[in-house]
Amino acid sequence: MPVSSRLRRVAVLVLEGAKPLDVGIPAQVFTTRASMPYEVRVCGAAPGLVTGADGLSYSVADGLDALAWADIVFIPGHRNPDRDDPPPAVVEALLAAHERGTRLAAISTGAFTLAATGLLDGRRATTHWHYARALAAKHPSIKVDENVLFVDEGSVLTSAGAASGIDLCLHILRGDLGVAASNHAARRLVAAPYRSGGQAQYVPRSVPEPLGERFAATREWALRRLGEPLTLEMLARHAAVSPRTFSRRFVEDTGYTPMQWVMRARIDAARELLERSQHSVEQIAAEVGLGTGANLRLHFRRILGTTPTQYRRTFAQGT
Known part of the structure; x- marks a missing residue:
């Protein structure tokens, strides 16, 4: 969507027992600054003091009217979600907001409210x-x-626990403002710039932790070499495991095969170059390891559903 002059409106709905991290993540990610054209309001079922989890309470200035104001509503997780149902007024306000076209995004156990x-x-x-x-x-x-970090169903989105709320917020930023803005926010948060929604919530306990660290190092190594030839055998060799073990564990960790992940990383690198540079599509294809403009266009449309030229028109800085 084109960047408009109006600030995008974000409401964070705090209910009884709200978890501090779940509340703080969208409030911090989308806080208004030069690089972030958003306005955030933290609200509750009614203005006033809301008792949260872990010994914290929240003083909220807005009630459910903030949901009518918002373009997107975040619903943080809360304690005892399987036993406590949200107040009927909250359910009605969420339904009314969704009917108006507002996106609803649940973090962790906020999925029960949604x-x-x-x-x-x-x-x-x-x-x-x-x-x-x-x-x-x-x-x-x-x-x-239960095996993914987040799910985007368009007008309703859900994420797994705690830190995956950051992944969901960065995913929303990529869709709203482009990959450069999302990467900038990730650097500010000292967070991984891109973890796919299909990535596993946690590594199986049967796998020794050093192997997980080794695979993370291999992903970092590959990201620095996207313009060079990368094969499954090269990645497995860097991780010091067999290609078969590498492939199996990589899917468990990321939700993608190694070469699917490499392709998406190359497309993300191309997106940032389309946003931040004046390089031609042919130049960008060569820089990110896709060889030709035709190859970049093919995979760009397959993964993102649009062309590099259309993407640049939408997200290029200064437009």
């Missing part, structure tokens, strides 16, 4: 892995996926 609206029925969704089965049992019509 599920209470019925808007997740028949859709994929996720939540913190510890509560995934409880969500599926309470709302059997939801296609609960």
Whole structure:
């Protein structure tokens, strides 16, 4: 979507038992600054003091009217989600906001509040892995996926626990402002610039931790060499494991095969060059390791559903 002069409006809905990290992540990521054309309001079921989790309380100036104001509403997780239902007024306000075109994004166990609206029925969704089965049992019509970081269903989005809220926020930023703005925010937060929604919530316990660290180092190594030839054998050799072991573990860690991940990393690098440089499509294709402009156009459309030229018109800085 083109960047408009109006600040995008973000509401963070704080309910009883809200988890501090879940509240703080969208409030901090989208806080108004020169690089972030957003305005944030933290709200509750009513203005005043809201008792949160972990010994914290929140003094909110806005009530549910903020949901009518917002372009996107974040619903942080809260304690005892499988036992405590949201107040009917909250459910009604969320439904009314969604009807007006507002996106609703749940972090962690905030998925239970979003599920209470019925808007997740028949859709994929996720939540913190510890509560995934409880969500599926309470709302059997939801296609609960406990093995991913976040799920984007367009007008409704859900994420796993705590830090995956950052991944969801960065994903939303990429869609709103482009990959350069998302990467800038990630650097400010000292966060991984891109973890796919399909990445596993946690590494299986049977895998020794040093191997996970080794694979992370290999991904960093590959990101610095996207313009060079990269093969499965080269990646496995860097990680000092067999190609078969590397492929299996890579899918568990990221949700992609190694070469799918490399392709998406190259497309992301191309996106940033399209936004920040005047290089031609042919030059960018060569810089990110895709060889020709035709090859870049092919994979760009397959992954993003648009062309490099259309993408540049939408997100190029200064437009």
